[in-house]
Amino acid sequence: MTLSARWRELVDQLPDRVHLLAVSKGQPVAAIRQLAELGQMDFGESRLQEALPKLEALEDLPGLRWHFIGRLQANKVRAVVRSFGFIQSVDSQRLAERISRISGEEKRCPQVMLQVKFRDDPCKGGFGPAQLRESWPELIELPHLKLIGLMAMAPMGLSLQQRKNIFQECRDLADELGLAECSMGMSGDWSEAVDAGATWLRLGGVLFGARVKSAQGPTDDINDV
């Protein structure tokens, strides 16, 4: 199947409330351009060094929305705030405060999703649910970012049922906090995420096919029991 056909088939299966984030890390500019022509406007990148030249090469396309989805180091915040309208991987109060301060200086107001870690996972950052509830009164006071939702990533190696449970916990916590958006579900489990109430799916492999360049980040696990 071609890229266009895969995109069309995916989009046709999604309920209206669910947005598709095309995770374009490791993908060439030409593929992004091809999807943009079909109407795909939201793209996700996880590494700044890789993303910046691509954003620049695509500057002629109006209306693209760039989402930062990778681990965000303190010294990259300014560059990310300048180039990305969405940051889906805000994994600590400290980082949120820094983003707000720098966004103020840069006259920006990024839309932010807080990354939540629902299970212990040494490989990933994120707020624990209890920690997020505790930080919440201060997070909602941050003036230069717009909190729109939560982002969850399941640890590697979980069964599909275990991932479903995480998706449900993420939806419940977002509802408790009054947040509309839940970014959860990747290539191997997006339909379970939709059932659990995802509003954003972050899809790389299932949309683009194999990555062209090696890219860090989660890959599909094969424990779909």
Ligand SMILES: *Cc1c(COP(=O)(O)O)cnc(C)c1O
């Ligand atoms: C790479 C990546 C994805 C996409 O993963 P696929 O399995 O290729 O769909 C989603 N979210 C994050 C944070 C990623 O880094």
